[in-house]
Amino acid sequence: MSVVVEEITLPDATIESLYSIFQQCDDRPTKRRKTTKRGARSLTQENGVSTAGVPLSYIPLARLTMRIKPSNTNTNKCQRPYDPDLSTSRVPILIDVRNVHFLDEDLDNAPQPDPADDGPGRMELELSSLDERELLIYPCEDLQLFDLLGQLQAASKLAHVDKFSKKVPTACYQAHLCALPDGAGFSLETVVLWKDSIEVPDSNRLGVADLEAFTKYVRQEKCVRPSADPREYRESMLGTPKEWSPRDFYKNVHVPEVKDSSNIKCPDLKCKLFPFQQRAVHWLLQREGREVGPNGSIMRMGELPKIIFSWF
Structure with missing residues (x-):
């Protein structure tokens, strides 16, 4: 499971304003609302939660933590009185992350559309309550936080465990704003x-966000850009081996090509392969995205040997 932890600082006034959501959350509703089939669904209510606080029947792939501390170094000025109920509260929230780009010619730094091949000049994190009430907008230009914000951005495209409709999602995200026990800040747990x-x-039936989550956290590979062929894109993201027929095998092995008949040097190979056999080995390995390295070891195509990490 991937774990990322970062820390940010906010003005004391902003920190103080976030406590209002905990007070509203602790208040008991005066009247129970009626629910309909068309309304928002919640996995925590339908499935229940584990001891770790995640919905049952779901596996955590990544834990993203952002600690929110006051900018004032003198914590005594902003530290609130200890409240056992408040310090253990976990309020579910919605997250949204936007990329903001600037052009050098823009003197007033007006936001520009996202370019395809350039990184953002600034990223904005927005926190909202489940009823979509804005709680916080945090503009960030610190490159060190861009990796975490990028993962939060990808997670925000998934269904929220406490606010989704129709079918139960395959991939989803859970986000809570937690009050730190010392009363001097919060922790955003995603x-x-x-x-x-x-x-x-x-x-x-898997969306683009689902495929990206599977590729990044399960396969531990970089996400590829969508191609013109949706099927090819999905197979690439899921790591699905390409199908081939005996005719494909015959065409790629029987017809001799010099580059495909290069000698295979392998210390464990006790026999000498004929050219068509060498082509067969190369071709079969390519179907699996592998190739024979200089020392005879099997490696991924275009990559140096590295340790293969398994998942689960």
């Missing part, structure tokens, strides 16, 4: 979740 099931999900 968990990326994947549905635990013995059935393989239909790849055609």
